[in-house]
Amino acid sequence: MAKERVTVIDIARAAGVSKSTVSLVLQGSSLVNEATRAKVNAAIRELGYVYNRSAANLRQSKSKIIGIVVNDLTNSFFAELAVGVDAVVQSAGFVQFLANTGEKIERQREVIASMREHGVSGLIISPARGTEASDLTPLVESGIPVVLVVRDIAGAGVSSLTSDNHAGAVAAVRHLIERGHRRIAFLGGFADTAVFESRVRGYRDALLEAGLGPQSELVIGSAPSRAGGVTAIEQAMMLKERPTAALCFNDAVAFGVCDGLRARRLEPGADFAVIGFDDVIEAKTAVPALTTVSVDPQGMGERAAELLLKQIKAGRAEPEAIVSSVRLVVRQSCGAAAERRMKEVSS
Amino acid sequence: MAKERVTVIDIARAAGVSKSTVSLVLQGSSLVNEATRAKVNAAIRELGYVYNRSAANLRQSKSKIIGIVVNDLTNSFFAELAVGVDAVVQSAGFVQFLANTGEKIERQREVIASMREHGVSGLIISPARGTEASDLTPLVESGIPVVLVVRDIAGAGVSSLTSDNHAGAVAAVRHLIERGHRRIAFLGGFADTAVFESRVRGYRDALLEAGLGPQSELVIGSAPSRAGGVTAIEQAMMLKERPTAALCFNDAVAFGVCDGLRARRLEPGADFAVIGFDDVIEAKTAVPALTTVSVDPQGMGERAAELLLKQIKAGRAEPEAIVSSVRLVVRQSCGAAAERRMKEVSS
DNA sequence: CTGTTAGCGCATTCAA
DNA sequence: TTGAATGCGCTAACAG
Numbered sequence A, B: 001m002a003k004e005r006v007t008v009i010d011i012a013r014a015a016g017v018s019k020s021t022v023s024l025v026l027q028g029s030s031l032v033n034e035a036t037r038a039k040v041n042a043a044i045r046e047l048g049y050v051y052n053r054s055a056a057n058l059r060q061s062k063s064k065i066i067g068i069v070v071n072d073l074t075n076s077f078f079a080e081l082a083v084g085v086d087a088v089v090q091s092a093g094f095v096q097f098l099a100n101t102g103e104k105i106e107r108q109r110e111v112i113a114s115m116r117e118h119g120v121s122g123l124i125i126s127p128a129r130g131t132e133a134s135d136l137t138p139l140v141e142s143g144i145p146v147v148l149v150v151r152d153i154a155g156a157g158v159s160s161l162t163s164d165n166h167a168g169a170v171a172a173v174r175h176l177i178e179r180g181h182r183r184i185a186f187l188g189g190f191a192d193t194a195v196f197e198s199r200v201r202g203y204r205d206a207l208l209e210a211g212l213g214p215q216s217e218l219v220i221g222s223a224p225s226r227a228g229g230v231t232a233i234e235q236a237m238m239l240k241e242r243p244t245a246a247l248c249f250n251d252a253v254a255f256g257v258c259d260g261l262r263a264r265r266l267e268p269g270a271d272f273a274v275i276g277f278d279d280v281i282e283a284k285t286a287v288p289a290l291t292t293v294s295v296d297p298q299g300m301g302e303r304a305a306e307l308l309l310k311q312i313k314a315g316r317a318e319p320e321a322i323v324s325s326v327r328l329v330v331r332q333s334c335g336a337a338a339e340r341r342m343k344e345v346s347s
Numbered sequence C: 001c002t003g004t005t006a007g008c009g010c011a012t013t014c015a016a
Numbered sequence D: 001t002t003g004a005a006t007g008c009g010c011t012a013a014c015a016g
Helices: A009-014 A017-027 A034-047 A053-061 A075-091 A105-117 A133-141 A165-178 A193-209 A226-238 A251-263 A297-314 B008-015 B019-026 B034-047 B053-059 B076-091 B103-119 B133-141 B165-178 B192-209 B226-239 B251-263 B299-314
Strands: A065-070 A096-100 A120-126 A146-149 A158-162 A185-186 A245-248 A275-277 A290-296 A321-324 A326-332 A342-347 B065-070 B096-100 B122-125 B148-150 B158-162 B184-187 B245-247 B275-278 B290-292 B321-324 B327-330 B340-344
Touching: A009 A017, A017 A034, A017 A251, A034 B103, A053 B053, A065 A075, A065 A105, A065 A297, A075 A096, A075 A297, A075 B076, A075 B096, A096 A105, A096 B076, A096 B096, A105 A120, A105 A133, A120 A297, A146 A297, A158 A165, A158 A297, A165 A185, A165 A193, A165 A251, A165 A275, A165 A290, A165 A326, A185 A226, A185 B299, A226 A245, A226 A251, A245 A251, A245 B321, A251 A275, A275 B034, A342 B327, B008 B019, B019 B034, B053 B327, B065 B076, B065 B103, B065 B299, B065 B327, B076 B096, B076 B299, B096 B103, B103 B122, B103 B133, B133 B148, B158 B165, B158 B299, B158 B327, B165 B184, B165 B192, B165 B275, B165 B290, B165 B327, B184 B192, B184 B226, B226 B245, B226 B251, B245 B251, B299 B321
Parallel strands: A065 A096, A065 A120, A120 A146, A146 A158, A158 A321, A185 A245, A245 A275, A275 A290, B065 B096, B065 B122, B122 B148, B148 B158, B158 B321, B184 B245, B245 B275, B275 B290
Antiparallel strands: A290 A326, A326 A342, B290 B327, B327 B340
């Protein structure tokens, strides 16, 4: 079965035409007689020909490959992002080359290098934590279009697409205020990240807007994890003036907050309102009675891919910074019928 | 910035050596003088040379690419599987080419074709639902090593790596019997799949082994979803002799069963034992008090990749069918500290 | 519409 | 150890 590789020349011979005719057929050119095309296609099928992209890419010094590198494929947000990218990339006739860095800068360097070696025509990157502008300089100087997603990198000089964390936090806090809450905590997250900063700023702005002052003692950082949520809510409940609601840095924290509330015999959603940014955990597994602020990962992937394709077509476009809007979704409790109604509250 | 592509010849000139010397350096050959190597590497860095894989692949008519095609990247099981594959593939000096089919046969055909065109040296496939042996015939006849994961395809003539569903079900049912349960239901899933069949068979075998007869009325199929779980448990509770425990086709069903129980004021885990095969939903978001039967996706990916690499090295190995063992994990409820103790009950 | 010719960038002989 | 020549399979001119 270890057949010799069959090439255009073989199928040309079999179909009684020349190489270039075959090549034209392969590219779907309209300059070729219908009958000839059929003969060629028959031969292709007959001999089990498979097109050799390496040769084609070499010749044309370009490929139809889009690279996407994500920092944590284990997080289904990024898996869905990749699926979104794939959808548009595919329908544009490109193929996707997906790599996972697992938050490791060194690995990120390797995969980007590998992608360049494979001649990708564009790159979508969700950078690993700690990536600096200088890490991307050689890449952008090579002229390959790049769009950053999820996390922006100042000074990198490329397009980026990020969630509007500030607007999302504002919307969430407004939502709580409308429901009558006055003491609202911000729980979880490490204060040294840009994401944390913009979420807290949105939280503060919404409070100020409602004349509720900056309730600084209610901003309680912690690890952005379920365990972190537990410690944060415990700390919040130690205050003499307890909050009645919390906006959580992410959904993992929110889950932990729910755990902590239940430990105190409080029912999340009923006795205490909990909203979390939906960063980590897939929406479909969310706990009942939890409200999340979330951006649609697939939609984000699609937009990123569209932006990238535009740049690829334009040749050399100016980088655009795009801020994707964050939607606030109120997720109702799963009832006996396991139905889940979602209502969009804010853009 | 639209520099000309720099090639080996450029860096050869810059380093004052010949093309082939550069080529040797690139491949880390030991046949080259240390000083020369340094000069070459300096020139490479200087000129920003990037290796052209297309050219190399063309020349050597082989690539260092491993393809992995999964049926649903949105499902974090498969995302983690891919991460596991990536880990070993990477350390063997290959790069991974990941594609998602979204359970669509047509798309699967396309991505496999695309991978062949790119000259992958091996393929790991989690086939889309409905894939037939004939869909893989051209691929396996081409001599490319293939290993199937998760779902096997009879008659495909390739290696495969699947969970031991039968053993998993047996272990789960034994676990329930040990805890005193006598009426145990099997809930959810469509009866026309091989996976369903082997799980139910394991369930039956374990009941027979304990002298509990084939409780056929307790096998209740449904959609393998959360909603399906709700309807299945409702149907089970209509029986005059109600079950006291259930093994669920998957975790989504198990979640639905928990929903249905709560609607009847029954506490899952306390009033009614629920075990689910952990197919769909990431373990870290599992509901408390739910016991799952799960296989480690990353470990499975690693084993698949090792198997594939072995075949690639061997040139043309006989297909092996490998049955990966399924672990039964008892997951304790998340308490106030959000701790989760896991105990391995069975292999 | 079809055939001919000439490389794309690289790895690999074979000599030197 | 290094340099010169050859061709991997394909596409892009151009000539028929």
